Amino acid sequence: MNRVTELLNIEYPIIQGAMARIADSSLAAAVSNGGGLGIIASGGESKEWLSNEIDKVRTLTDKPFGVNLMLLSPNLEELIEVIFEKKVRIVTTGAGNPGKYIKALKEHNIIVVPVIASVALGIRVERAGADMVVGEGLEAGGHIGDITTMALIPQLKDAVSIPVVAAGGIGDGRGVAAAFMLGAEGVQVGTRFVVAEECTVHESYKQAIIKAKDSDTVATGRSTGHPVRVLKNRLSKEVLTMEKNMTDPNEIAELCTGRLYDAVKKGDMEMGSVMSGQIAGLVKQIQPAKEIIREMFKEAKEVYESNSAFFRTGGSISGDGPKSL
Numbered sequence: 001m002n003r004v005t006e007l008l009n010i011e012y013p014i015i016q017g018a019m020a021r022i023a024d025s026s027l028a029a030a031v032s033n034g035g036g037l038g039i040i041a042s043g044g045e046s047k048e049w050l051s052n053e054i055d056k057v058r059t060l061t062d063k064p065f066g067v068n069l070m071l072l073s074p075n076l077e078e079l080i081e082v083i084f085e086k087k088v089r090i091v092t093t094g095a096g097n098p099g100k101y102i103k104a105l106k107e108h109n110i111i112v113v114p115v116i117a118s119v120a121l122g123i124r125v126e127r128a129g130a131d132m133v134v135g136e137g138l139e140a141g142g143h144i145g146d147i148t149t150m151a152l153i154p155q156l157k158d159a160v161s162i163p164v165v166a167a168g169g170i171g172d173g174r175g176v177a178a179a180f181m182l183g184a185e186g187v188q189v190g191t192r193f194v195v196a197e198e199c200t201v202h203e204s205y206k207q208a209i210i211k212a213k214d215s216d217t218v219a220t221g222r223s224t225g226h227p228v229r230v231l232k233n234r235l236s237k238e239v240l241t242m243e244k245n246m247t248d249p250n251e252i253a254e255l256c257t258g259r260l261y262d263a264v265k266k267g268d269m270e271m272g273s274v275m276s277g278q279i280a281g282l283v284k285q286i287q288p289a290k291e292i293i294r295e296m297f298k299e300a301k302e303v304y305e306s307n308s309a310f311f312r313t314g315g316s317i318s319g320d321g322p323k324s325l
Contacts (some may be wrong), residue, residue, distance in 0.1 A: 016036060016189065018041040018115070020043035024040060029199075029235065033291040038065045040068065043044045047078040050083075055086075067090075069101075111132075114130050118151070126161070133165065137169060138168065153166045167188035171283055172295075175296075188294075195209055203267065209283050213281050223252065237268065239256065261268060
C-alpha cells in the first residue's frame with residue numbers, strides 16, 4: 001500500500017491510460033477487476049455514449065474506476081455534467097490545464113488526477129487542488145509533450161507534495177521498477193493494455209502493436225501545436241511531408257480528422273491514426289488485463305530484488321569492488 005493505492009482504493013498502483021476511442025467500459029472494468037484503476041476515455045464521444053459506458057462499467061465491476069476528460073473536447077461542459085449526474089468518483093484530465101474545473105469537481109467529492117507534461121503545470125494543478133498528478137513523458141502514445149519520462153518524473157517529484165504517477169515508456173516490470181526509483185508512487189500504462197483481451201479495438205490494431213519494433217513510432221503534428229505519437233504508416237508519412245513543406249496546420253488537422261476512429265474501429269493501418277507509445281517493441285502477446293497487471297508487478301519485484309544487493313554492498317554485488325557510488 002502507498003498513497004496512490006490508498007487514495008484510489010486499488011490493489012496495485014497502476015492506472016490504465018485514457019486512450020480516446022479505445023478505453024471503454026470493457027477495458028476499464030477488466031483493469032479495475034485486475035486490481036488497477038480502469039479509465040473510460042470520453043474524448044471525442046457524446047454525453048449519451050459516456051452515460052451508457054458508465055452504466056455498463058458498473059455492471060461489469062464493483063471496483064473503483066475513473067473517467068478521463070480531454071480538455072480540448074468541444075462538448076466538455078456536457079461531459080462534466082454527466083460525471084456529476086452519474087456520481088463518478090475519480091476523474092483524470094488531459095490535453096491542457098484543468099485548473100478552472102478542479103474546484104467544481106472537488107465540490108462533487110471527485111478525486112482529480114491531471115495528466116501533465118511539465119513541472120510548471122504540475123505545480124499549478126497542485127495549487128488548484130489536484131489530488132495527484134500523472135507525469136507523462138514524450139515516449140507515450142497519443143498526445144505528448146516535450147520531456148522524457150526519466151527527466152520529468154524526478155523533477156516533478158521534487159516540485160510537488162502530492163503523489164506522482166509516471167507514464168510514457170512503461171510496458172513491463174522493468175519500467176515499473178524504474179518509475180518507482182525515479183520517485184513515482186504509481187504508473188500509468190496505455191499501449192500494453194491496447195492488446196489486452198478485453199480491449200475492443202480492431203484486431204489489426206493489436207497486431208500492429210505486437211509486430212512493432214523499437215523505431216516504429218513517430219511524433220506527428222508538431223506544427224499544429226498538438227503533437228501525437230503514432231505507428232509509422234502512410235498517414236504519418238503524409239503528415240510529416242506536409243509539415244516539412246510548411247503546409248497550413250488547418251489543412252493537416254483536416255487530413256487527420258476521423259483517422260483514429262478509422263484505425264480503432266475499421267482496422268485501417270495505412271491511413272488510420274494508429275496511436276502507440278515507443279514501448280510497443282516490448283509488447284509481444286495478447287493477454288487478459290488482470291494477467292498483464294500481475295505479470296508487471298511480479299517482474300518489478302524480481303528486478304528490485306535482483307539489483308538491491310548492489311546497493312547494500314556499497315556498489316559491488318560481490319562486495320569486493322569500489323565502495324563509493
